[in-house]
Amino acid sequence: MKYLLVKSTDSEILKRAECGGAVTSLFKYLLDKKLVDGVLALKKGEDVYDGIPVFITSSDELPEVSGSLHCATINFGKIIGKYFADKKIAVPTKPCDAMAIKELAKLKQVNLDNIYMIGLNCGGTVSPITAMKMIKLFYEVNPKDVIKEEIDKGKFIIFLKDGTEKAIKIDELEERGFGRRKNCQRCEVMIPRMADIACGNWGAEKGWTFVEVCSEKGRKLIEDAEKEGYIKIKEPSKKAIEIREKIENVMIKMAKKFQKKHLEEEYPSLEEWQKYWNRCIKCYGCRDNCPLCFCVECKLEKDYMEKGKIPPNPIMFQGIRLSHVSPSCINCGQCEDACPMDIPLSYIFHRMQLRFRDTFGYIPGVDDSLPPLISELDK
């Protein structure tokens, strides 16, 4: 059983669910049966542009965290490493969450035995400011009137207070400099196969969730949840599997096109990088937000760095970060999101990682092996 269609048996969950309610039902099963201490998930904040990480310990709270939030661009990797290392948890993971968690597990920062990763297929996220701007400009509505958003069939769809909805093709938005985050545009991993299962609606029948089982733990979870009556399962048609595969391949092709555009054609020149580094105010936001920056004693705070001065020497400051992090960079874009000076950090980190991939064949967050330089040290 590699591919499955899953449907919740709970009518309340089905009412709210994005497709078959598989994700919420599996969380309910894990919480009810006390197989986890809690579920780490995102809850809608003040509006649809705001996601707040919450740790819920009872299935009564599940309605709070159901549904997707494409404008909440939080990565769970660091949160788990920092606050939940000793807890048994379940977590819904976009591919970049799952890759961060897997990479951190290899680097011994989290223990995968304690984590159920319920993967969510992802076509990309939109930064909240961009979302509000483009909704005002192109959808011509007040961003505050949006009560729900969705990405489906290449369109970004918004649902308004008055019951109407509006959709615009993401391609069109991106041609005008809006749409998904730049790192998402370049991302080739839409299906998080490093999670225990990967869930989504691509290829799914209406009312069912398409699930790919990615680990032994994932297989057991599905079987047990079915046995306990939380979910129904059936086999997808051959055609459904093909459709899903086709969608994935189209998106990978598109991502490669964006990689070429961002990291070659439009890649900043040395002079432009110099201009960017001259803006750095040494706020450490890139480091603090990077899910893979985990040293207890940070080399950036050592005495060989010139202190009390901005901008910091980029060869030292960015150079140390690049050498530490870029082999494992999963292109999650957190550094770029955090930068108050709009330095396109994930361009340089992603490009560097792709060089590592070309040279050593290492894909972070996907491969089971350690990053090349660390595995060398290990020997």
Add this chain to the structure above:
Amino acid sequence: MTNSIEDIEDADCILIIGSNTFEQHPLIARRVVKAKDKGAKIIVIDPRKTMTAKQADLYLQIVPGTNVALINAMMHVIIKEGLIDEEFIKNRTKGFEELKKVVEKYTPEYASKICKVDKDLIVEAARVYGSAKRASILYCMGVTQFTHGVDNVKSCCNLALITGNIGKRGTGVNPLRGQNNVQGACDMGALPDVFPGYQKVNVAYEKFEEIWGVELNHEMGLTIPEMIKKAGKEIKFLYIMGENPMVSDPDIKHVEKALKSLDFLVVQDIFLTETAELADIVLPAACWAEKEGTFTNTERRVQLIRKAVNPPGEALEDWVIIKKLAEKLDYGDKFNYKSPKDIFEEIRKVTPQYAGITYERLGVDGIHWPCPNETHPGTPILHVEKFLTQDDLGRIFPIEYKNPAELPDDEYPFILTTGRIIFHYHTGTMTRRSKHMINEINDGFVEINPKDAKKLGIKNNDLVKVSSRRGGVAVKAKITENIKEGVVFMPFHFAETAANLLTNPAIDPYCKIPEFKVCAVKIEKL
């Protein structure tokens, strides 16, 4: 600010004067960066070649205290070259002809001698600002902290008015306020001459007597420098809230003497500051994350904040402390608030600019005042159609250049100018308790130009004594090309090497701001 932070992005020219925006207001600098990426020209006027100055297309390294001469010269060029906005001047302003007469003598050559800035640079800056479709002025303490601070601000306004750079996106005269709620504090009447909403005490007292049900003193109160001057004499008791004059006020030796001569000193703060150490009673207060209410930021945006954690120990929210004091003084009935929201409801009632703002409407994004009624969307940009004068016209005030109160002489040959660095906040009450910040830097320094240092025989990191007529400080020398010859700079964050032992308490005659940015000092190698 006349404009919003966000609309700075739309400027074609940004004139930054007396503000190290990148170090002191990085999120406003971010908008400068965005404007620059779209092609805006950046002009920076500052005696120090700061990180901000390094981002500029034109950098004018001015002698501290000569802003008026420089801006007058820019206006001289703008008028001579026909870069003024005649329509705007005719329809929206008053006083242009008088200005024209005064700036006549401020040729670039003339100003160049006062400001020690190349005359061609002045001409170029005037052309860039004057020919921009939308030009924004950002300024900060390098404009205001002078004995002629008010004149400096008026000069900036003149420049914007004669070029029509007011009342639309990407323009304006924009003071960058230094603290999250200094605008809000002023709005609430935490100034000696006004009640909430800038209603003059001598005019509006009857209105407030009626609303508050008490008799009010309708004479103007005292400014901080005046209080310090009268401490121990007419003033026997001082109650200081969230202020650390033992580090932040000029001539600290005198401040200390003044505070010690009081009969009774109460200090309310979140930490035991240098000032709190002199207090008879310290009232521990809650910090920003430990209380609810609103902050009004530099762009007049009223923002709702919510409590994240409870205050530690005996600490209480400021409003609770005041309420409890009022109860002890038998005014409990006048301070009958149950929550910050109750207080906000009263603010709305007495402050016309806030009348239309409610907690419900504030949401995540807040509202820019003035917001006169509940259907009003708020006002991100001021003076779009008219100015707040009786005839709706903006006033142009001709200003003559005046020297700062204390100039260098043979005994004290250098100009000391003071300011801040990115890693610390004001008197360090908070940041000097942060491990990360003090790991970055935890000591004061004095910036000296290499040419001056050579004459004095001082090398980088040497210990030197900086003295003024008011005191002396031993501090590490930092030799840098970034400071103008003849000028030295010290950050004022560090109590052990307090720059304010040296500064001059001379004040602006109108707004009473001290001249922190210029005093005369000498430097000796220790």
